[in-house]
Amino acid sequence: MENINTNQNSDYDEIDLRELAGVLVKRKAIIIFSTVVATVLAFGISIAMPKIYRAQMDLEVGSVGAGSLVEGIAQAKDKIDRGLYVSDVTGKEIAAFSIKTANTPGSDIISLTAESSDREGVADILKEIGQAVIADQNKVVEARRQTIITQIGTIKTNIESVKTAGQYSGQECSRERYTAISDMENHVADLELAMTQIKDTAIISGPMVSDNPVKPNTKLNTAMGAILGLFCGIFAALVGNWWKEGGKGK
Numbered sequence: 053m054e055n056i057n058t059n060q061n062s063d064y065d066e067i068d069l070r071e072l073a074g075v076l077v078k079r080k081a082i083i084i085f086s087t088v089v090a091t092v093l094a095f096g097i098s099i100a101m102p103k104i105y106r107a108q109m110d111l112e113v114g115s116v117g118a119g120s121l122v123e124g125i126a127q128a129k130d131k132i133d134r135g136l137y138v139s140d141v142t143g144k145e146i147a148a149f150s151i152k153t154a155n156t157p158g159s160d161i162i163s164l165t166a167e168s169s170d171r172e173g174v175a176d177i178l179k180e181i182g183q184a185v186i187a188d189q190n191k192v193v194e195a196r197r198q199t200i201i202t203q204i205g206t207i208k209t210n211i212e213s214v215k216t217a218g219q220y221s222g223q224e225c226s227r228e229r230y231t232a233i234s235d236m237e238n239h240v241a242d243l244e245l246a247m248t249q250i251k252d253t254a255i256i257s258g259p260m261v262s263d264n265p266v267k268p269n270t271k272l273n274t275a276m277g278a279i280l281g282l283f284c285g286i287f288a289a290l291v292g293n294w295w296k297e298g299g300k301g302k
Contacts, residue, residue, distance in 0.1 A: 076289055083289055106174075128185070129153045151165065214236075
């Protein structure tokens with residue numbers, strides 16, 4: 053008995069699929085029409101949409117000492133993402149302008165990506181924002197550099213004073229003066245080393261602009277339009293058949 057029921061269910065499934073296929077074939081004109089119209093519309097809309105170009109640039113955050121960045125990567129990214137440097141862009145149309153930042157964990161490099169319908173201007177905009185970031189951060193770098201220069205100058209002056217006071221030139225210096233001078237000279241060496249570890253924020257690559265627009269993706273949009281049109285056509289065919297069959301039943 054169970055085998056008979058299974059066979060009957062299988063026959064019903066085959067009949068349903070045959071009926072469905074028959075409906076789709078019978079109303080294929082609707083399906084084809086819907087697919088063609090949706091494909092043409094999607095293609096036309098994609099062609100009419102403004103072309104968006106992408107520019108990319110890498111910015112290396114400077115440091116004020118060994119392992120000490122001038123500004124935290126997260127903080128620097130946040131300031132750029134919030135558009136705090138956009139006001140520094142001079143004479144550029146930025147209505148269609150957007151910018152994003154990215155950073156590889158453990159790296160001091162911030163990647164900036166800008167998108168705009170103006171292929172010529174997007175690189176200039178990105179470069180000016182990069183220069184604004186550099187100007188902002190390098191104020192801190194230069195302040196640190198000048199502080200160290202001042203400290204070195206002060207210590208060297210003190211060394212000369214100690215030498216002069218003890219008639220260091222040509223005469224034997226006391227142990228206390230010798231120790232003091234040695235300590236100050238070591239301090240100067242440490243400061244000079246610290247100077248070499250100071251690094252300005254700088255643009256290390258780019259900005260580079262894509263040769264072809266990154267948006268809209270005409271091929272993808274057209275394909276999606278065709279698929280949507282196909283499904284709409286199938287749905288319309290099934291609804292039309294159901295409506296027709298329902299009317300006959302009444």
